[in-house]
Amino acid sequence: FVEVALVDHISEGIVPLLDEAAAPGKADRATTAIFYSISNTQDGLRGVSFGDSLIKRVVETLQAELPRLKTFATLSPIPGFRGWLSKNAGALLTRLDEKRQTELGRVVGSLPPTAERVLAAAEDTSALDARSPVRQLLLNAAAEYLGRATAEGQPVDPVARFHLGNGARVERLNWAGDPSPKGLKQSYGLMVNYLYDLKRLDKHRALLAQGKVAVSGEVDDLFLKG
Template sequence: MTEITAPAKAPPRSTRERLAATWRKDTEALSPRVLRRTLAELQAIVDPRASEVEGGRRARAFADWYAGAPAEQRRDAWLLMSEQFGADPKKIHSAREHYEAVQGTPEEGAAEIRLRRALVSARTRLLQRFAAFPAGMRFLVDLRAELLPHLRGDKRLLPLDAELETLFSTWFDVGFLELRRLSWDSPASLLEKLIKYEAVHDIRSWSDLKNRLDSDRRCYGFFHPRLDGEPLIFVEVALTDSMSDCITPLLDESAAVSDMDKATTAIFYSISNTQAGLRGVSFGDSLIKHVVETLKAEFPRLKTFATLSPIPGFRAWLARHAPADKLASWEKPLELDAKAPQRQELLSWAARYLGRELQDGKPLDPVARFHLGNGARVERLNWAGDPSPKGLKQSFGLMVNYLYDPKRLDKHRATLSQGVIPMAAAIEDLYR
């Protein structure tokens, strides 16, 4: 019996093909006629004859349409922005040829400027016009957040995403950000944002939040003037007399407030990004540096700055590398005695994961990649550091302290750039 093979599905038409067509095809959201009209509206936004004010007005009108459009029509708008607003290849080719021809002559500088201008796409100018009206930045950040999950399945959208990320890296440079302390006296709308965006240890109630903003705690966030009222990233800090080895006491609402006269250590126990649309734009490093300086000014006795961090990738990595019988012996880690060989073996595997495992020259674990990239070092592994269901699921309850030594941050970054993960001797001893 001959097997019947289903015909291969035809690739989707490009916007160029659709704009030249007469009829809508398959699942295309906008008909060719409406697609042409939509393109004309986008082109009008960047019309060189339109003033910045008029361009911004047209961009706002398009954003209003977009806000009410269904997902499929929004996707067509992305495709138009991505495929129809690239740089002019003829201008690039001509400018590059001229630049190469005048190397070493007095005209070289002017030729470089011409080439740079040729490389600026109409897409850049389009996105700049959207950013011009008051809610435009919010519009673009939300647009990219919606766009990101579609990139893997549709490579045509990559130019739009890359353009947005490049512009955001400039627009959200740390020089334009404001560090603010968040306290129990902050507006309720802002406190609600903390509850919504907390990504490491869920805030269970208002009393839980109040505990995290008590007198022995600090919470700081970076704010952008065009996204006022919403932090881009925030960090929660506990002020203690030693390096914390377990998250439970820090989240215990009934625990006594620490004696601030004895506080010598600042523990960064949660860092949360709030804007999915700003993925790839890094300001966590600057946030920690600014917070360290702010804390040192307020509390001169503070000498140690460290994290109490989860190890989110550990269990999944271990499942791929450790023998199955070993994995079974670790399923109830909280029941293992301090001298149990299974406990020491699990710590040894965790030390290897954090201290040796690299991907493209960077630490494999995402949280380790962030902190070590900022110049911290792996300081200590903590058994039962997070005994919650989430902690057990991620890392068998293990947590790690990353130490931020302000005098050695550059040294640690240099060490990491050479493919060596900075770590305390105690971590090395665990897997020797």
């Protein structure tokens, strides 16, 4: 089962998509289809690779009915991120250069910054503006989690495993994409867009078979260097 929103851009947050009071857009003018609920990623179906046929079938149907549609992407949760970060924050901090460690340490009140202090500061996401070093580290960590954290060659995140296994790429991270209690609990409110480029699905699957995750340039720039 797939729920789709027809819009004019890749959506950054779930709230507008679920707003029943919002005026409906004109489907015949939409350029982008956003998949925001796919039942195959739920418990019991994780790792079952029939999303390709499911999503391709939906895409082909939409394209036949609405030829203006050119972009097909998801707005997806990152359910395993908080748990992963709680175990890996310390190791990530050691990879920061001295300047970033100092900036982060000043904010959290610990030089060098400790994982405990950083994770505590991350809890108040509403206080983290765009220039916050804590916010930047969360985005770096989410990119690492989605783009580099693998087990036996597969992404450790269940939703990432589903979409990447079906040929999508990690397109963009969205700060405060899901501000609900559930969203904050599982990923500090972060959500991710996976992009389905139908011409590159096989290429992305082949890349994953080599233990590498397909990501956009924007996400690649968030990887910690070194």
